[in-house]
Amino acid sequence: MKIGIVGASGYSGEVLVKLLLNHPRVTLAAVTSRTLAGKALAAVIPSVRGADRGLRFSDSDPVALAAGDIELYFLALPHGAAATYAQALVAAGKRVIDLSADFRIAELAVYEQYYGGHRAPELLPSARFVLPELTPPAWKTEAKLVAAPGCYPTSILVPLVPLLKAGVIGREHIVVNSCSGVSGAGRKLEETFLYVERAESLKPYGLLKHRHLAEIEEQLALHTGAKTIIQFNPHLAPLRRGLATTITVPAARGATIETLYGAWRAAYANRPFVQLLPAGETPDTAHTVGTNRIDMSAVHDPRTGNFVITSAEDNLMKGASGQAVQIMNLWCGFDETDGLL
Amino acid sequence: MKIGIVGASGYSGEVLVKLLLNHPRVTLAAVTSRTLAGKALAAVIPSVRGADRGLRFSDSDPVALAAGDIELYFLALPHGAAATYAQALVAAGKRVIDLSADFRIAELAVYEQYYGGHRAPELLPSARFVLPELTPPAWKTEAKLVAAPGCYPTSILVPLVPLLKAGVIGREHIVVNSCSGVSGAGRKLEETFLYVERAESLKPYGLLKHRHLAEIEEQLALHTGAKTIIQFNPHLAPLRRGLATTITVPAARGATIETLYGAWRAAYANRPFVQLLPAGETPDTAHTVGTNRIDMSAVHDPRTGNFVITSAEDNLMKGASGQAVQIMNLWCGFDETDGLL
């Protein structure tokens, strides 16, 4: 099966390229970029030297892509740009997995509040937000277009959703602190992302209304049946890759650490990419880098009555491109772990 | 005035040495260590080469130190060891500033619960925990022995105390997440502190009953008149130095961001080492490294009703040795900023 990547010059595009070059079930047949057309893949992504099968960036005219024989496209584009490609490709009957925010928010008004005008609102009904461990499997037949989740939302939804559904925790006073590696910002040429500014620096940012909040809270509501407002405090840490999330939430009356782990086990038994660590053992971003895993654990604090829930993932893998490949695997009927172990 | 340092081979000892070699009002007359006696200071702390005034480590027999003419000693020792030195030095009428935990906890039972048996409990009544911006000035005449605060407690108490006292925030649902640089663990030979393990790694640790909790909650109670239980979630970040704290707490009824900043301004007007950043500008550990400052800011989140309060400091400066020098300055009647700007 031939697949293509539109816009592979960013960090998540680069990881996608590596994963798909090595995937046992698909052939990476096109990597497109308006600005890089004609360049050898390895000239732009030097880490694939010798493994790039001679691929070159091709031009990325949506109409031409729609006319070709590639069956599935990943869009690794800035939001806004993705919608335009999705229109052409979906119209031509291609499957599309979009890594941008364009189709993550089902409710148009919420999207517009966080991101501005939407370029392809007519596609929203046929788009599905798919977090494979949480989204009911009907998407595999319904979707024409899949929105892959963001890095922060994945690190928060995977631990929280089963606990809210099982009533192990309440909906009040949920406090989420996350620390992200710098690649989370993409390859942006801003002074704050220079090596000298980031090395040896840790700082909160985007404390109010970080864009991922829209996605997190919409999904919490959809999965758990009620509006849930969280405090979300993102931080920038001197990591190339990695995302650590620590959630503090009051335990529901009668809930114990065993109840909590029981809810997790019920939700994630046999899910290859969710690893539950024992209470007291904390996940470490470094242990997840290069993998598609999310590692999680929790403790109950009898002094405060809170659970403290921790997760770690690679922001470019389970938080972006690895998860997008996982989605493809499920959508196309491959083994869920193909190309991801 | 002659001063000495007992136990200068750790990271906070090293910073103390540098600060005191350059201090305009005191002469660093002795640096002691049982294991390093006889070695040149610069051989152990290469960053002071050429600036070490020919000092060598001397032996650290408490009786001999007590008999000498040095008026004030800093103890940069592990807890337990510090108490033994304090006994001899206080008995001889020396002023002692202790950087360990031994005299930070006024209530003996609490100390014992977190640290085990105390070697010099008889000194507790004449010891004072001094966080210069918070502790009422009577300590300057009362204390025979001063406990310098820990790094996490400083980063938490400075922002919280004035807000609790002013009723700007409540005492429920206080959630504190902190990220510390690796030097916070001291120069420990454990696998987890190796470069290869820490670089590119972020992880929570010590989630329940971190030792600094004893100190934080005792001080919160002493300063604000009521027991206050916090959720304290420490993390290890790939920084050599630096400590970032993010506190989420529900705003008291009627409190606004202006009320909050008003309480801070009232408490810290003209305090040279507390910098209030405007709401929306977040402190960055990198901006405080090498300084004795704590930078703070806050925002009000209308969605949750919480304040999110952030602070940053250098864990070895305002979080340890810089603050110890600040204490000396105040105790000895020097300018508070001597040797610290």
Next chain:
Amino acid sequence: MKIGIVGASGYSGEVLVKLLLNHPRVTLAAVTSRTLAGKALAAVIPSVRGADRGLRFSDSDPVALAAGDIELYFLALPHGAAATYAQALVAAGKRVIDLSADFRIAELAVYEQYYGGHRAPELLPSARFVLPELTPPAWKTEAKLVAAPGCYPTSILVPLVPLLKAGVIGREHIVVNSCSGVSGAGRKLEETFLYVERAESLKPYGLLKHRHLAEIEEQLALHTGAKTIIQFNPHLAPLRRGLATTITVPAARGATIETLYGAWRAAYANRPFVQLLPAGETPDTAHTVGTNRIDMSAVHDPRTGNFVITSAEDNLMKGASGQAVQIMNLWCGFDETDGLL
């Protein structure tokens, strides 16, 4: 085909485990360790959580290993220890690929000068040092035991050997400067390898008679037919993984940059793990991390008459475990790149 790893608790052992768990042609059937016997693989190497196929460390009694049905063993042990295992395993007819220094030096006296007494000198005649791109293929049938090259030697021999053989450079005034990531030192509990000491630090070390010199110079002589003495200046750099080598050497009379690249192309045409970058483009360790490649380029400096030759590799891949797997692939008749792309 079943294979095993003896001593997988170090950094190169960890990388071996990951490579072999994913290898399409072999089954990792045993991972042994005296100190870790009984522990789950994922408990010791958290990055393989969920991908460890339930493996546990088993005991590593050489006699028991020799009696089992595993056909090939990798030894990821300190030098000295490796020789003892090699004796038992080779005697039992197992294939052995040793990542230690024990069988890298053909001449016993040289080994002893650099490493002390040898525990299994009788095996030296049946052992082969194999750098796949350089060693003539007869080893595949002759060897009972293969010594995989060290990280520094690989980064130096691959660029130098074809140039010496082709007479593009002379044998005088060869100056090699290398910068290694900290994992090159293994998981050693020494103060100098703590995060706080290494981060933001760059320093030379081992300037005279670094142990790898024995291997480098023996191989240079064997491949090029004459004794060749080099100046080898290793440095420690704040990288987890990666090794950059810069070689300055006078161009032979008449040699040009085209001659040099011609010699490289003749030697490495179609070798999948040697990448030649154009003159003027320099290799970057970051581009090789996680790959089994060595990237190389060179420039000619008309001011000095020197070539400046640069290479980069991942010290744990092409410099250790990746190369060991490449050796297995060739030895067992698999595709050279199996499990390595």
Next chain:
Amino acid sequence: MKIGIVGASGYSGEVLVKLLLNHPRVTLAAVTSRTLAGKALAAVIPSVRGADRGLRFSDSDPVALAAGDIELYFLALPHGAAATYAQALVAAGKRVIDLSADFRIAELAVYEQYYGGHRAPELLPSARFVLPELTPPAWKTEAKLVAAPGCYPTSILVPLVPLLKAGVIGREHIVVNSCSGVSGAGRKLEETFLYVERAESLKPYGLLKHRHLAEIEEQLALHTGAKTIIQFNPHLAPLRRGLATTITVPAARGATIETLYGAWRAAYANRPFVQLLPAGETPDTAHTVGTNRIDMSAVHDPRTGNFVITSAEDNLMKGASGQAVQIMNLWCGFDETDGLL
């Protein structure tokens, strides 16, 4: 004495500001910038919050600066721009210490070859390149304008010049490899300087005709009386600050390591900022960061007949701003170490 800084928004400007705010003999009276005029110093350089004495950036019109009462200016500007300010300020009788390359090269043709046209060639005769430990003291009275040396040249000239003068080494086959921290590139918004690109990366760059070569070789010739061509191989290392240089050079006939250290001691006895480490102990950039020192050592390799000479410095201190302050101290008759210990 009032001093000013023109162009303090780069990394060396930032370090200059900190040094001069704390200098005991001068008052930092103006910090100028065309683009930042009006902004508080601490808003641009957050690390000086609370210590900036209320200073704001002022406009930097050369004519206005020339008319004011500030006696000495540091120029922390890109090359080219510096020359324009120097014209106006020197004409007005101000002392000028320039941190750019504009007046480092005495010979105009060489400057033009490396940097293009010179904007103020008429000033070259009254300008002096001053490396305080090497330049004969006549400059203190002769100079109207002082060029502070570059970071690489300092790290190379300090070790080499006394050895060439004493005939301890020859002029052939001098190979210099240097690793620089990323701040050496200034605050440039280029993709290669992003955190994600630089962290965990080491690479050579600028292998032929790095601009600093002009300065290094001119100074070698001036100090040692003969043209000396070196191979200069700079590398970029993941350090914020720091510069390590390793020089390989054949020992002159009869020269020993004692001869070498003897030449160094004769040249640098009592120089506070040159530290000679014993042979076998290597300098570490981390030990020099924040100091104005250059640490040096050497070994003799009997196998090759070479000396391997190593130096380390902070590229922003001894390699830029610290050295500029040292120059001011000497020029103005202050103690050489004022504000620098």
